[in-house]
Each structure stands twice: as structure tokens, then as C-alpha cells.
Amino acid sequence: MLHHLRSALAATVIIAAAAAAQPNVLFIMTDQHSAEALSCRMGDRYLKTPALDGLAARGTYFSRAYTPNPLCMPARNSIFTGRYPHQTGVTDNTKTKLDAAEFVTMGTYFRQAGYQTAYFGKWHLAYDEGATQTHGFETLDTGHMDAENAAHAAKFLGTKHDKPFLLVVSFLNPHNVCELARDQELNNGPIGQPPSAEKLPPAPANLAPPRGEPDTMTQIRAGYHANPAFPVGNFSPERWQTLRWGYYRLIEKVDAEIGKVLTALKAAGLEENTLIVFTADHGECAGAHGFNQKTVFYEESSRVPLIVSTPGQRAGRVAEKFINTGTDILPTMLDFAGVPRPAKLRGLSLRPLALGEPVATWREDVVVQNNMSQTFPVAGNVPTTEGRMIRTDRYKYCVYAHGQNRESLVDLEKDPGEMTNLARDPAHRETLLAMRERLRHWGAENRDPLVAAMLADDVKPQDFAVVKVPKNQARTDEIVGRKKKKV
Numbered sequence: 001m002l003h004h005l006r007s008a009l010a011a012t013v014i015i016a017a018a019a020a021a022q023p024n025v026l027f028i029m030t031d032q033h034s035a036e037a038l039s040c041r042m043g044d045r046y047l048k049t050p051a052l053d054g055l056a057a058r059g060t061y062f063s064r065a066y067t068p069n070p071l072c073m074p075a076r077n078s079i080f081t082g083r084y085p086h087q088t089g090v091t092d093n094t095k096t097k098l099d100a101a102e103f104v105t106m107g108t109y110f111r112q113a114g115y116q117t118a119y120f121g122k123w124h125l126a127y128d129e130g131a132t133q134t135h136g137f138e139t140l141d142t143g144h145m146d147a148e149n150a151a152h153a154a155k156f157l158g159t160k161h162d163k164p165f166l167l168v169v170s171f172l173n174p175h176n177v178c179e180l181a182r183d184q185e186l187n188n189g190p191i192g193q194p195p196s197a198e199k200l201p202p203a204p205a206n207l208a209p210p211r212g213e214p215d216t217m218t219q220i221r222a223g224y225h226a227n228p229a230f231p232v233g234n235f236s237p238e239r240w241q242t243l244r245w246g247y248y249r250l251i252e253k254v255d256a257e258i259g260k261v262l263t264a265l266k267a268a269g270l271e272e273n274t275l276i277v278f279t280a281d282h283g284e285c286a287g288a289h290g291f292n293q294k295t296v297f298y299e300e301s302s303r304v305p306l307i308v309s310t311p312g313q314r315a316g317r318v319a320e321k322f323i324n325t326g327t328d329i330l331p332t333m334l335d336f337a338g339v340p341r342p343a344k345l346r347g348l349s350l351r352p353l354a355l356g357e358p359v360a361t362w363r364e365d366v367v368v369q370n371n372m373s374q375t376f377p378v379a380g381n382v383p384t385t386e387g388r389m390i391r392t393d394r395y396k397y398c399v400y401a402h403g404q405n406r407e408s409l410v411d412l413e414k415d416p417g418e419m420t421n422l423a424r425d426p427a428h429r430e431t432l433l434a435m436r437e438r439l440r441h442w443g444a445e446n447r448d449p450l451v452a453a454m455l456a457d458d459v460k461p462q463d464f465a466v467v468k469v470p471k472n473q474a475r476t477d478e479i480v481g482r483k484k485k486k487v
Helices: 002-021 052-059 073-079 106-112 146-156 179-180 214-227 235-269 326-335 424-447 450-455
Strands: 024-030 060-062 115-120 139-141 165-170 275-279 305-309 317-319 366-372 385-391 395-400 405-409
Touching: 002 165, 024 235, 024 326, 052 235, 052 275, 052 305, 060 450, 073 106, 073 326, 073 366, 106 115, 106 326, 139 146, 146 165, 146 235, 214 385, 235 275, 275 326, 305 326, 305 450, 385 424, 385 450, 395 424, 405 424, 424 450
Parallel strands: 024 165, 024 275, 060 317, 115 139, 115 165
Antiparallel strands: 060 305, 275 305, 366 385, 385 395, 395 405
8 A cells, every 4th residue: 555655656746846947938029020020130320129130149040041931821730730832732812721630739739738828819720729629829909909909818827836838929020011011000910100101121132033033923913913912013122111110110029028027937936937939821022023912932032030948048049051930940949848740741850950959860851832713804814823942052943833934043151132043044953953863852752733733844834824813802811901000
């Protein structure tokens, strides 16, 4: 009897110790936030982000983190399931529902591991918000603006927790740059009047289209500019400067709300036992190559900020390994929580990089997917296409499903602004073939049928898909109201 009592007591102690060792997890997301749009990255002349700068100063900033797809729903459903967009089937912002048994969410994994789960903010996940069994979040509130979401998160952090928690805070801004470009009211509040021209941030150096760009992208740009959701076709350089000024103000607004959440975490005495992960779903072009918004493979759209601050971490560092936020964030969180990684999650855990430990091997490239369907009729047709991008240390290769000249190759070492397409340059033929082969190998390994179709030896140029769109119906994710903005 005494033996059984001692055994039971020992088991209880072990379980309690294991529970105590599990860190809390705080996952913070912004929307439409480019990788370098932090004052710790670009300097503080035009932008000041003290909350995120402070997080980077005590965490690890991943300078080569890429979205799985530079659009809201594909990116978010990938991040929360750890699966690529071509696997989930969510490749644009079309409303859909995922099979919760096949595509298990972050909330479900952590709830099953004994965590308390809560989610505040923008949703855009392909699950029924009213059914906890599909997404795993016991507390879910998605109907508020950023300030309210920060307040709800702070209240959650200030309550007593009998078990470790996963808290997701999903902010909308700087997504209001979409409304800003359309001269609409900003639903997260005004940002003030822009300053005189000499005090505006400069227009992007890569404002012009790339030389020799694929006809795919030329047509897509025309379709974007024809869409009332993207009324930037006639923007002057100064108008782009004003938009960039507003974009930075929106980032500062959301940085302030993030600061409130981080302050609440510290005030609750939880900072020392909480893993903090910050990222964005995708970036924002803000004028790069004549685009605003996202969906394209340019760095401004596809590369995102990613900061991982481990429990008790004091010193900041920068990691330059290639990261896919869609496949790597969830395995990282599970790793820190001591939860075995399911076989279907083939991403990499960032834990050793976040802890500053050496890694024997790591991926040498990163792949991004897209589905550019947010265009408008041009000469009676709507140009749309899907594509794949692969990036190595030096080169970026993109290929698209439609068009006559469907490929691009950029030397990012010599051409960081992606201004010259080398795909048809005979001097870069060997590099082009090598990048094709890299992508082909990735496509076969990850069972992506579009890669094989686009790179087939007998593939022929294809006309753009013809999509019939009702007159004056904009193809975009969120066009809210038509009121003039208050600045």
C-alpha cells in the first residue's frame, strides 16, 4: 500500500513538474506588414516602433522569413495548420471550410496538450468560429478593432491561469493602408494629416516595373490598376510618398497596441515563462514596381517580419536562415511546449535558432505560392494566374501558369530592388536551369502538381484565364464602405 502511495505521489510530482515546465505561448500577428518596416530595421527617421524594437532587442529576428502566400486567407490557414496552401486548397480569399480532422489547427493541438486557448482579433481562418471543436480555441472573439483586441488580451493575461495558455492576438493594422489608398475612412481610427512634401519618406527606388518582366506581371499590373480596390495606376511619386507616410503611421498605431499586450504580460509576472512569437501574414508593396497591397512575389510583399523571444531571453540576435512562416511557426511552438510534432507537419522548428544553438543542416531555399485573382477586366478579360517562387542566397526564380514569357530570374545580390529580369539572358541560362531544377525537386517532394505542370518539358504558352465578373464588382478581400477617410 505504501509502495503504491509513493508511486502515485511520484507520478503526480512528475506530471506537475512537466506542466510547470511548459511555457505559455503568446502569438501576435499583424496584417500587411513588410519585413523591414520596423525602426530597428530601417532606422527611426520615418517610423518608430518601440514595442517591436524592444521585442527584437531581447529575441531573435529572422531576416529571411517568407509568407507561404502573400494574401490573407492562404497565409493564415497555412500558418495555423502548418501546411502549404496547395495542401489546404486555400489559395485565395474565397470563403471556404477546411476539414478539421485533416487540417488540425494550432488551437486544437494546444488544447489537446492541456493548454488554455484564447484568440482575439482578425480571423480569416476557414473554420466555423462558433464551433470550438473545429479550431480548438475555447475563448474566441473576432468582432473588434485593434484597441479593443489589445484590451481583451490584456484582461486575459491579468487573470489567474491554472494551466499554461496559448494566446493569439491578431491585429488588423497596418491593413488600413488599403483604405488609405482608396481615400476611405480608416476603421481603426485616424492618423492625422500628412506633413509637407520635404518631410515625407522617399518614394521607393524600385517604383518602375522591372526591365524585361514576364508579360504575366505586365497583364496582372494592368488588371490591378483597373480594379477600384487598387486605384494606384496614376499615382505620382509624391502620392506614393504620402501613402508610405500613412503606412508608417498605421504601423505605429498597431505597435502601440502590441506594446499594451507586452506590458500586460510583464505586469502579470508571466514574461519569464512565455514564448512570444510575432509575425505578419504578408507584406505590402507600397509602390514597389507600381503595386500596392500584396499577392505578388516581390520582396516587399512576400518577406515578413518574424521575431521569436524565448522565455527569459535577454539578448537579441539576428538569424539569416530561410524560414517559411506557414510551415515553421507551428512546429516551433509545439517544440517549445514539448508536444510531439505530428507527421503531417513537415516544417522546421526554429527552436535551436531562437536559442542561438548551431544547426547541422537547414534548407538552402524557400518557396512561396500565389494566386493572383484580385484583378479587374482589361480589354474584356480578367487576367489571373497562379505562380511559384523559389529563393536562394543570391537568386530568386518565379514561374507563372499563364502568359507567353512566364519566368523571371533576379540576382538579389546585385539587384535587391528586383529591377531586371535575367530569365531570357543567355549569360544566365545555367542559373535559370538550376533554379528550375530546384523548384522541380521541391514540387515533387511536396506533391505540388502545379510545379510539375508549369515546368513540364512540353509546356506551351497559355492565354490568361478569362473570368467573368459582374460590372463594377471589385475582386478583393475587404472593401469596406465608401466614406472619405478622416485623417
